[in-house]
Amino acid sequence: AIQMTQSPSSLSASVGDRVTITCRASRGIRNDVTWFQQKPGRAPKLLIYAASNVPSGVPSRFRGSGSARDFTLTISGLQPEDSATYYCLQDYDYPWTFGQGTKVEV
């Protein structure tokens, strides 16, 4: 199975900061990565698909990039409501695998 190594496991930042979360795949996965935001007691919410595509309704401060093995989620202009845990997921090959998660405290 493809492993997704996500870092950091947690971070603390201030309102207005820019934060970066990375995921490294154990082998090349083209651009088949999605990013999710999850708040306590809630279902995950899709933020980014196909590495860099932002679904309608997701604020423009969320940006994804990367291909092959290295992927990044960037949040620019951090807001209080961005406090959550963020996960990457590779949907390139079965079994799909998630990163371990990054807890962001604003």
Add this chain to the structure above:
Amino acid sequence: QVHLEQSGAEVKKPGASVKVSCKVSGDPPNEPLIHWVRQAPGEGLEWMGGFDPEERKTIYAQQFEGRVTMTEDTSTDTVYMELRSLRSEDTAVYYCASRGHEYSNHFYYYGMDVWGLGTTVTVS
């Protein structure tokens, strides 16, 4: 817009089975592709399986092979996930999620963009 409504919380004894339902409503533009993801207390997300439209079958994560079955009742637009031989480690919130997609000569995928609220399964 697709809406997914999941069945209520379950408490099961070790060795028993559980069947969680996920009713699809709304006006999906095409056949919903339902996947299942679980989350143990305080842990991360774990993909269990889902329907692959290109292979026209359900794919299961290997760690659940032989213990899980995902089925669909097209008459009620309801998808089911049955997990058998339950053990304490199966205590988790189980989510169904719909993978957005369209087809034009080949499939385009838009990620799991609609999720149910989750079903808590406690094995004790």
